[in-house]
Amino acid sequence: RASAHDALTGLINRHHMQTLLDEEVRRLRRTEQAFCLAIIDLDHFKQINDRYGHAVGDAVLQGFAQIAEATLPGTDRLARWGGEEFLLLMPETGLPTAQQRLDTLRQRIREHDWTILGEDLCVSFSAGLCEPGGRVPLYRDLERADRALYKAKATGRARTVQADRT
Numbered sequence: 001r002a003s004a005h006d007a008l009t010g011l012i013n014r015h016h017m018q019t020l021l022d023e024e025v026r027r028l029r030r031t032e033q034a035f036c037l038a039i040i041d042l043d044h045f046k047q048i049n050d051r052y053g054h055a056v057g058d059a060v061l062q063g064f065a066q067i068a069e070a071t072l073p074g075t076d077r078l079a080r081w082g083g084e085e086f087l088l089l090m091p092e093t094g095l096p097t098a099q100q101r102l103d104t105l106r107q108r109i110r111e112h113d114w115t116i117l118g119e120d121l122c123v124s125f126s127a128g129l130c131e132p133g134g135r136v137p138l139y140r141d142l143e144r145a146d147r148a149l150y151k152a153k154a155t156g157r158a159r160t161v162q163a164d165r166t
Helices: 014-031 045-052 054-071 095-111 138-154
Strands: 035-042 077-082 085-091 125-130 160-162
Touching: 014 035, 014 077, 014 085, 014 138, 035 045, 035 054, 035 095, 035 138, 045 054, 054 077, 054 085, 054 095, 085 095, 095 125, 095 160, 125 138, 138 160
Parallel strands: 125 160
Antiparallel strands: 035 085, 035 125, 077 085
């Protein structure tokens, strides 16, 4: 378990997610069944750590993971991708449904009472959403999702931006 999961959040780790992504791409090429992925980044996380301390930052990461796992369907896989960044794999899911899932998750995160961890604490996230087509290497699709994430942050945060088509 330790080799495939993040110790802090209990989510799968980047290495294990890469294996799942490779399997999903192979399935896409074989069956042409769509999937989506999203790179999610907690907004202003450095400010949370600076204002409330790293223990609260860790609790925010854990809380985000717990809410996400309770909100998302069991077929979706969420990994801690690095720091305050997460990668969500949504098998057999097209863009409209993926967007809806991220919107629902954003609402649950917004509704959660984070003030139990720190006075006036609010948590939100930005996401870059991509539907790989199987025509390019997966790292290109991850780059597309990452560019969409940066666009979400540049246009006000607390939103999902869909990646440009390849």
